[in-house]
Amino acid sequence: MARACLSLGSNLEPEAHLRAAISELQARFDEVRVSRVYRTRAVGFDGGDFLNAAAVIETDLEPEALDAWLHALEDAHGRDRSGPRFGDRTLDIDLVLYDEHIVDGPGHLRVPREELRHAFVLRPLAEIAPDMVEPRSGRTLAELWAQSPERDVAMEAVPGFDIG
Template sequence: MHTACLSLGSNVDPERHIAIAFAALRERFGDIRASAAYRTPAVGFEGADFVNAAAVIDSDLDVHALNQWLHALEDAHGRDRSGPRFGDRTLDIDIVLFDDLVCSGPGNLRLPRGELRHAFVLRPLAEIAPEIVEPTSGRTLAALWAASGERDVAMHEVALPAVLATAAD
Protein backbone atom coordinates (compact mmCIF):
# COMPACT_ATOMS: atom_id res chain seq x y z
CA MET A 1 0.00 0.00 0.00
CA HIS A 2 1.04 3.56 -0.71
CA THR A 3 0.14 6.83 1.01
CA ALA A 4 -0.90 9.65 -1.31
CA CYS A 5 -1.64 13.25 -0.41
CA LEU A 6 -4.11 14.84 -2.82
CA SER A 7 -5.14 18.41 -3.52
CA LEU A 8 -8.69 18.96 -4.76
CA GLY A 9 -10.04 22.12 -6.34
CA SER A 10 -13.03 23.39 -8.30
CA ASN A 11 -14.45 26.75 -9.31
CA VAL A 12 -17.46 25.49 -11.29
CA ASP A 13 -20.26 24.47 -8.89
CA PRO A 14 -17.36 23.83 -6.51
CA GLU A 15 -19.04 22.61 -3.33
CA ARG A 16 -20.87 19.93 -5.32
CA HIS A 17 -17.80 18.82 -7.26
CA ILE A 18 -15.54 18.62 -4.20
CA ALA A 19 -18.19 16.61 -2.35
CA ILE A 20 -18.52 14.26 -5.32
CA ALA A 21 -14.74 13.81 -5.40
CA PHE A 22 -14.60 12.94 -1.69
CA ALA A 23 -17.41 10.42 -2.20
CA ALA A 24 -15.61 8.83 -5.17
CA LEU A 25 -12.35 8.61 -3.21
CA ARG A 26 -14.14 6.91 -0.32
CA GLU A 27 -15.87 4.50 -2.68
CA ARG A 28 -12.59 3.46 -4.35
CA PHE A 29 -10.10 3.68 -1.46
CA GLY A 30 -12.21 3.23 1.69
CA ASP A 31 -11.40 5.37 4.70
CA ILE A 32 -9.68 8.61 3.78
CA ARG A 33 -8.53 11.64 5.70
CA ALA A 34 -10.46 14.58 4.26
CA SER A 35 -9.84 18.21 5.10
CA ALA A 36 -12.27 21.03 5.47
CA ALA A 37 -13.06 22.84 2.23
CA TYR A 38 -11.88 26.43 1.76
CA ARG A 39 -12.87 29.19 -0.64
CA THR A 40 -9.86 30.96 -2.13
CA PRO A 41 -9.23 33.34 -5.04
CA ALA A 42 -8.17 31.85 -8.38
CA VAL A 43 -4.37 31.67 -8.80
CA GLY A 44 -2.75 32.26 -12.17
CA PHE A 45 -5.79 33.70 -13.92
CA GLU A 46 -8.84 35.91 -13.42
CA GLY A 47 -11.77 33.67 -12.58
CA ALA A 48 -14.33 32.61 -10.04
CA ASP A 49 -13.13 31.68 -6.57
CA PHE A 50 -12.06 28.08 -6.02
CA VAL A 51 -13.09 25.70 -3.32
CA ASN A 52 -10.00 23.72 -2.30
CA ALA A 53 -9.55 20.75 -0.03
CA ALA A 54 -7.16 17.88 0.57
CA ALA A 55 -7.31 14.16 1.13
CA VAL A 56 -4.86 11.52 2.28
CA ILE A 57 -5.53 8.05 0.95
CA ASP A 58 -3.97 4.62 1.19
CA SER A 59 -3.75 3.30 -2.36
CA ASP A 60 -3.09 -0.08 -3.88
CA LEU A 61 -2.31 1.72 -7.17
CA ASP A 62 1.17 2.84 -8.17
CA VAL A 63 1.62 6.56 -8.77
CA HIS A 64 1.00 6.36 -12.53
CA ALA A 65 -2.15 4.26 -12.19
CA LEU A 66 -3.45 6.58 -9.45
CA ASN A 67 -2.78 9.61 -11.63
CA GLN A 68 -4.72 7.98 -14.49
CA TRP A 69 -7.60 7.08 -12.14
CA LEU A 70 -7.78 10.67 -10.88
CA HIS A 71 -7.75 12.03 -14.45
CA ALA A 72 -10.62 9.68 -15.33
CA LEU A 73 -12.55 10.97 -12.29
CA GLU A 74 -11.95 14.57 -13.38
CA ASP A 75 -13.01 13.75 -16.95
CA ALA A 76 -16.17 11.99 -15.74
CA HIS A 77 -17.17 15.24 -14.05
CA GLY A 78 -16.65 17.52 -17.02
CA ARG A 79 -12.98 18.50 -16.77
CA ASP A 80 -12.07 20.30 -20.00
CA ARG A 81 -8.36 20.01 -20.80
CA SER A 82 -8.59 21.80 -24.18
CA GLY A 83 -8.22 25.33 -22.79
CA PRO A 84 -5.34 27.15 -21.16
CA ARG A 85 -3.41 25.47 -18.34
CA PHE A 86 -4.86 27.92 -15.82
CA GLY A 87 -8.62 28.27 -16.17
CA ASP A 88 -12.01 27.33 -14.80
CA ARG A 89 -12.25 23.74 -13.58
CA THR A 90 -15.13 21.50 -12.63
CA LEU A 91 -12.69 19.26 -10.81
CA ASP A 92 -8.93 19.29 -10.41
CA ILE A 93 -7.26 16.60 -8.32
CA ASP A 94 -3.48 16.48 -8.08
CA ILE A 95 -1.16 14.06 -6.35
CA VAL A 96 0.97 16.31 -4.15
CA LEU A 97 2.98 13.63 -2.33
CA PHE A 98 3.18 9.88 -2.90
CA ASP A 99 5.13 8.03 -0.21
CA ASP A 100 8.62 9.57 -0.40
CA LEU A 101 8.72 9.56 -4.20
CA VAL A 102 10.46 12.38 -6.06
CA CYS A 103 9.78 12.34 -9.81
CA SER A 104 9.24 14.46 -12.87
CA GLY A 105 6.86 13.13 -15.54
CA PRO A 106 5.36 11.73 -17.49
CA GLY A 107 3.15 14.65 -18.48
CA ASN A 108 2.38 17.08 -15.64
CA LEU A 109 3.17 14.56 -12.88
CA ARG A 110 5.71 16.21 -10.56
CA LEU A 111 6.37 14.97 -7.04
CA PRO A 112 6.42 16.65 -4.70
CA ARG A 113 3.97 18.94 -6.44
CA GLY A 114 5.20 22.54 -6.68
CA GLU A 115 1.80 23.88 -5.60
CA LEU A 116 2.58 22.59 -2.11
CA ARG A 117 4.06 26.06 -1.51
CA HIS A 118 0.59 27.63 -1.82
CA ALA A 119 -1.70 27.98 1.20
CA PHE A 120 -4.65 26.45 -0.67
CA VAL A 121 -2.69 23.16 -0.92
CA LEU A 122 -0.47 23.24 2.16
CA ARG A 123 -2.93 24.38 4.83
CA PRO A 124 -5.55 21.63 4.30
CA LEU A 125 -2.84 18.95 4.05
CA ALA A 126 -1.05 20.19 7.16
CA GLU A 127 -4.35 20.12 9.06
CA ILE A 128 -5.09 16.47 8.27
CA ALA A 129 -1.55 15.05 8.00
CA PRO A 130 0.85 17.27 9.95
CA GLU A 131 3.25 14.38 10.48
CA ILE A 132 3.84 13.55 6.81
CA VAL A 133 7.34 14.46 5.64
CA GLU A 134 7.96 16.30 2.37
CA PRO A 135 10.86 14.28 0.95
CA THR A 136 13.01 17.02 -0.63
CA SER A 137 13.17 19.21 2.48
CA GLY A 138 12.84 16.50 5.12
CA ARG A 139 10.31 18.74 6.92
CA THR A 140 6.86 17.77 8.07
CA LEU A 141 3.79 19.39 6.55
CA ALA A 142 3.17 21.04 9.93
CA ALA A 143 6.66 22.59 9.88
CA LEU A 144 6.23 23.74 6.27
CA TRP A 145 2.91 25.38 7.14
CA ALA A 146 4.37 27.04 10.25
CA ALA A 147 7.10 28.58 8.06
CA SER A 148 4.84 29.42 5.11
CA GLY A 149 4.85 32.94 3.77
CA GLU A 150 1.19 32.42 2.84
CA ARG A 151 -0.15 31.87 6.36
CA ASP A 152 -2.03 35.18 6.08
CA VAL A 153 -3.82 34.30 2.82
CA ALA A 154 -7.59 34.55 3.35
CA MET A 155 -9.16 31.09 3.29
CA HIS A 156 -12.80 30.85 4.31
CA GLU A 157 -14.19 27.45 5.28
CA VAL A 158 -17.26 26.37 3.32
CA ALA A 159 -19.74 23.58 3.92
CA LEU A 160 -20.05 20.76 1.42
CA PRO A 161 -23.38 19.07 0.68
CA ALA A 162 -23.90 16.58 3.51
CA VAL A 163 -25.65 14.11 1.22
CA LEU A 164 -22.45 13.46 -0.75
CA ALA A 165 -19.64 13.97 1.73
CA THR A 166 -18.82 15.62 4.99
CA ALA A 167 -16.73 18.79 5.04
CA ALA A 168 -14.15 17.17 7.29
CA ASP A 169 -13.51 13.73 8.75
Protein backbone atom coordinates in the same frame (compact mmCIF):
# COMPACT_ATOMS: atom_id res chain seq x y z
CA MET B 1 -0.16 0.20 0.70
CA ALA B 2 1.06 3.73 0.21
CA ARG B 3 -0.21 6.97 1.69
CA ALA B 4 -0.98 9.65 -0.88
CA CYS B 5 -1.91 13.29 -0.37
CA LEU B 6 -4.33 14.85 -2.83
CA SER B 7 -5.35 18.43 -3.47
CA LEU B 8 -8.93 18.99 -4.66
CA GLY B 9 -10.41 22.13 -6.12
CA SER B 10 -13.35 23.41 -8.13
CA ASN B 11 -14.86 26.74 -9.08
CA LEU B 12 -17.64 25.50 -11.37
CA GLU B 13 -20.51 24.01 -9.32
CA PRO B 14 -17.89 23.29 -6.67
CA GLU B 15 -20.12 21.85 -3.94
CA ALA B 16 -21.54 19.19 -6.23
CA HIS B 17 -18.20 18.26 -7.82
CA LEU B 18 -16.26 18.11 -4.54
CA ARG B 19 -18.94 16.03 -2.81
CA ALA B 20 -19.07 13.60 -5.73
CA ALA B 21 -15.27 13.35 -5.96
CA ILE B 22 -14.95 12.54 -2.26
CA SER B 23 -17.70 9.96 -2.55
CA GLU B 24 -15.88 8.32 -5.46
CA LEU B 25 -12.56 8.38 -3.59
CA GLN B 26 -14.26 6.71 -0.62
CA ALA B 27 -15.76 4.04 -2.88
CA ARG B 28 -12.35 3.21 -4.41
CA PHE B 29 -9.95 3.51 -1.47
CA ASP B 30 -10.18 1.94 1.98
CA GLU B 31 -9.06 4.94 3.98
CA VAL B 32 -9.89 8.53 3.01
CA ARG B 33 -9.31 11.45 5.35
CA VAL B 34 -10.65 14.81 4.20
CA SER B 35 -9.79 18.34 5.34
CA ARG B 36 -12.13 21.23 5.82
CA VAL B 37 -13.19 23.00 2.66
CA TYR B 38 -11.77 26.48 2.06
CA ARG B 39 -12.89 29.29 -0.22
CA THR B 40 -9.92 30.88 -1.98
CA ARG B 41 -9.30 33.31 -4.81
CA ALA B 42 -8.25 31.93 -8.17
CA VAL B 43 -4.45 31.73 -8.57
CA GLY B 44 -2.81 32.42 -11.92
CA PHE B 45 -5.90 33.84 -13.65
CA ASP B 46 -8.86 36.14 -13.10
CA GLY B 47 -11.73 33.80 -12.28
CA GLY B 48 -14.32 32.91 -9.70
CA ASP B 49 -13.39 31.75 -6.22
CA PHE B 50 -12.43 28.12 -5.72
CA LEU B 51 -13.47 25.68 -3.08
CA ASN B 52 -10.36 23.72 -2.08
CA ALA B 53 -9.82 20.72 0.15
CA ALA B 54 -7.29 17.97 0.66
CA ALA B 55 -7.56 14.24 1.08
CA VAL B 56 -5.18 11.58 2.31
CA ILE B 57 -5.75 8.08 0.98
CA GLU B 58 -4.25 4.65 1.45
CA THR B 59 -3.70 3.16 -2.00
CA ASP B 60 -2.47 0.03 -3.70
CA LEU B 61 -1.89 1.96 -6.94
CA GLU B 62 1.56 3.10 -8.06
CA PRO B 63 1.87 6.89 -8.65
CA GLU B 64 1.40 6.68 -12.43
CA ALA B 65 -1.73 4.51 -12.12
CA LEU B 66 -3.14 6.70 -9.35
CA ASP B 67 -2.54 9.82 -11.44
CA ALA B 68 -4.35 8.20 -14.39
CA TRP B 69 -7.27 7.23 -12.13
CA LEU B 70 -7.52 10.80 -10.82
CA HIS B 71 -7.47 12.17 -14.40
CA ALA B 72 -10.31 9.81 -15.33
CA LEU B 73 -12.27 11.08 -12.32
CA GLU B 74 -11.69 14.69 -13.41
CA ASP B 75 -12.77 13.81 -16.95
CA ALA B 76 -15.94 12.13 -15.66
CA HIS B 77 -16.80 15.48 -14.06
CA GLY B 78 -16.41 17.41 -17.29
CA ARG B 79 -12.84 18.63 -16.90
CA ASP B 80 -11.92 20.61 -20.02
CA ARG B 81 -8.21 20.34 -20.78
CA SER B 82 -8.36 22.31 -24.04
CA GLY B 83 -8.11 25.75 -22.39
CA PRO B 84 -5.22 27.56 -20.76
CA ARG B 85 -3.27 25.90 -17.94
CA PHE B 86 -4.83 28.25 -15.39
CA GLY B 87 -8.58 28.51 -15.76
CA ASP B 88 -11.97 27.57 -14.40
CA ARG B 89 -12.32 23.95 -13.33
CA THR B 90 -15.21 21.60 -12.67
CA LEU B 91 -12.76 19.40 -10.80
CA ASP B 92 -9.01 19.51 -10.27
CA ILE B 93 -7.37 16.72 -8.28
CA ASP B 94 -3.60 16.61 -7.98
CA LEU B 95 -1.37 13.93 -6.51
CA VAL B 96 0.78 16.10 -4.23
CA LEU B 97 2.71 13.55 -2.15
CA TYR B 98 3.11 9.78 -2.37
CA ASP B 99 4.73 8.45 0.80
CA GLU B 100 8.21 10.00 0.75
CA HIS B 101 8.82 9.28 -2.93
CA ILE B 102 10.08 11.72 -5.51
CA VAL B 103 8.50 11.06 -8.89
CA ASP B 104 9.46 12.76 -12.15
CA GLY B 105 7.11 10.74 -14.28
CA PRO B 106 5.71 10.95 -17.76
CA GLY B 107 3.90 14.07 -18.88
CA HIS B 108 2.99 16.40 -16.04
CA LEU B 109 3.44 13.87 -13.19
CA ARG B 110 5.72 15.46 -10.57
CA VAL B 111 5.65 14.42 -6.93
CA PRO B 112 5.91 16.36 -4.75
CA ARG B 113 3.82 18.87 -6.66
CA GLU B 114 5.17 22.39 -6.98
CA GLU B 115 1.73 23.67 -5.94
CA LEU B 116 2.44 22.46 -2.39
CA ARG B 117 3.93 25.92 -1.78
CA HIS B 118 0.48 27.51 -2.17
CA ALA B 119 -1.70 28.01 0.92
CA PHE B 120 -4.73 26.45 -0.78
CA VAL B 121 -2.79 23.16 -1.05
CA LEU B 122 -0.50 23.26 1.98
CA ARG B 123 -2.91 24.45 4.68
CA PRO B 124 -5.56 21.72 4.23
CA LEU B 125 -2.89 19.04 3.89
CA ALA B 126 -1.07 20.21 7.01
CA GLU B 127 -4.41 20.08 8.80
CA ILE B 128 -4.98 16.37 8.10
CA ALA B 129 -1.42 15.04 7.66
CA PRO B 130 0.84 17.30 9.75
CA ASP B 131 3.51 14.59 10.17
CA MET B 132 3.75 13.70 6.48
CA VAL B 133 7.26 14.50 5.22
CA GLU B 134 7.91 16.45 2.04
CA PRO B 135 10.87 14.43 0.68
CA ARG B 136 12.83 17.21 -1.03
CA SER B 137 13.12 19.34 2.11
CA GLY B 138 12.80 16.58 4.72
CA ARG B 139 10.33 18.78 6.62
CA THR B 140 6.85 17.84 7.75
CA LEU B 141 3.77 19.52 6.34
CA ALA B 142 3.21 21.15 9.75
CA GLU B 143 6.72 22.64 9.61
CA LEU B 144 6.24 23.82 6.03
CA TRP B 145 2.91 25.48 6.93
CA ALA B 146 4.40 27.14 10.04
CA GLN B 147 7.14 28.66 7.85
CA SER B 148 5.00 29.40 4.81
CA PRO B 149 5.12 32.94 3.41
CA GLU B 150 1.46 32.38 2.45
CA ARG B 151 0.22 31.88 6.03
CA ASP B 152 -1.60 35.23 5.79
CA VAL B 153 -3.42 34.42 2.53
CA ALA B 154 -7.16 34.81 3.07
CA MET B 155 -8.75 31.37 3.26
CA GLU B 156 -12.26 31.16 4.61
CA ALA B 157 -13.35 27.75 5.88
CA VAL B 158 -16.76 27.06 4.40
CA PRO B 159 -19.11 26.56 7.37
CA GLY B 160 -21.30 23.48 7.36
CA PHE B 161 -19.67 21.99 4.26
CA ASP B 162 -19.07 18.43 5.38
CA ILE B 163 -17.78 16.23 2.59
CA GLY B 164 -15.93 13.64 4.64
